[in-house]
Amino acid sequence: MPASPASDPDEVEDIELVKRSQTGDMRAFDALVTRYRGRVYAMTYHLVQNETEAWDLAQEAFIKAWRAIGSFKLDASFYTWLYRISHNVTYDWLRKRRIQGDGEFDDERTDHRVAAGAEAVPTAFVAPDVAMKRAELGQRIHEAIAQLSPDHRQAIVLREVEGMSYDEIAAVMGTSIGTVMSRLFYARKKLQELLKDTYENAT
Amino acid sequence: MKTPPEDHDLIRWLDDEMTAAERTAFEARLAADPVLKAEAEEMRQISLSVRSHLPKEMPVPHPDFFNSQIQVRIEQMELEDRRASARPAAAGSIFSSLWMRLLAPVAAIAMVAVGWMTLRTSTASGSVVVSVYAPDPKVQATAVENVDAQATVLLLEGLEAMPADQNVAGLTVHHAETDSQLATTTLYDGAGQVLLVMGKDARNQPLIFSHGSPRG
Incomplete structure (x- = not known):
């Protein structure tokens, strides 16, 4: 969830870096890029399900942020502001893909070269069979997420990954809270359907 | 229901x-x-x-390059903004398409030598190397541009000696293709023949895989 403004030392430092960036200090902006690139990249990756596209979109988001940083009023946390820009960049990309006729069941998006389950595996030792099951489940979840429509995928990512409240999701997606709840409901129903055998086999 | x-x-x-x-x-x-x-x-x-x-944060592939590319793209956009505001709309660019053709091979060859060196070329209003980046701190990359000579010289200090049979100088690169899965970039000449295939070795150092082999 985006941090509240000026509530911790890191955020204070953000404000300082933002102020310096607003004067044209590229090094200060580079520090912000370094600080938030992992989160922005994770968000774009979860939404587009493609490493190369996610990398490009994350870059695009930071470039847009630099171009617009003069208008940032410091009335929200930098990350919240950056997140909205990243979301808009990614959403525009997804919309264009949809218009161009790329369906939501694009095989390319589910053809992961990265072991999906490995990304969140704790560094502590786990037994090989447990690790394998976990990696398999991770792969299944990634594939299921990739099959959601862009709107449903976004709602799930904003809620489950970013931990945003319904109000925040509605603001980011530019929709009503009722629509957010519907999208979350249908996204979860779809995931339930796609992952049904996984949970049936587990019990 | x-x-x-x-x-x-x-x-x-x-x-x-x-x-x-x-x-x-x-x-x-x-x-x-x-x-x-x-x-x-x-x-x-x-x-x-x-x-x-689904992790909230993920390691960005090639993080240093990620940052440097952002800076390069910003600098390039600002350069284009300045050029656009400095010249009348009807005036032609001082950079001709010939200039772009001359610079492209230089840029491509520099990328072979430095690996993730960062080059930025404009597709609309000319072409210029605005920044260079070498991931190996032992390698110093410098671009020297001479408008009169219509040439850019890229100095790469700190590289290991390149084998004499790798005739990089004098190549005319028509286009390049990147294979993200194999993490390689292939340079082609105007006839579509492979000039060089470059990638990185286990130490993440630039590596030329082949030279002059048939395409495919």
Whole structure:
């Protein structure tokens, strides 16, 4: 969830870096890029399900942020502001893909070269069979997420990954809270359907 | 089939978006409705799995290059902005398409030598190397541009000696293709023949895989 403004030392430092960036200090902006690139990249990756596209979109988001940083009023946390820009960049990309006729069941998006389950595996030792099951489940979840429509995928990512409240999701997606709840409901129903055998086999 | 408000109740319960009174009432419903309870439990499991398998933060591939590319693109855009505001709309560019053709091979060859060196070329208003980047701190990369000579010289200090049979100088690169899966970039001449295939070795150092082999 985006941090509240000026509530911790890191955020204070953000404000300082933002102020310096607003004067044209590229090094200060580079520090912000370094600080938030992992989160922005994770968000774009979860939404587009493609490493190369996610990398490009994350870059695009930071470039847009630099171009617009003069208008940032410091009335929200930098990350919240950056997140909205990243979301808009990614959403525009997804919309264009949809218009161009790329369906939501694009095989390319589910053809992961990265072991999906490995990304969140704790560094502590786990037994090989447990690790394998976990990696398999991770792969299944990634594939299921990739099959959601862009709107449903976004709602799930904003809620489950970013931990945003319904109000925040509605603001980011530019929709009503009722629509957010519907999208979350249908996204979860779809995931339930796609992952049904996984949970049936587990019990 | 449930009505939408009931769907919303289930979702709000899962996401802890209910008031205490709403939660108590909904949990009483769950206790009285085994089907609803089973669905709620399954959705909760899925929610937990999604949270644990979709990280909030991920390592960015080639992080240094990620940052440097942002700076290069910003500098390039600002340069283009300045050029656009400095010249009348009708005036032609001082950079001709010939200039672009001359610079492209230089840029491509420099990338062979330095690996992730950062070059930025404009597609609209000319072409210029605005920044160079070498991931190996032992390698110093410098671009020297001479408008009169219509040439850019790239100095790469600190590289290991290149084998004499790798005739990089004098290549005319028509275009390049990158294979993200193999992490290689292939340079082609105007006839579509492969000039060089470059990648990185296990130490992440630039590596030329082949030279002059047929395409494909």
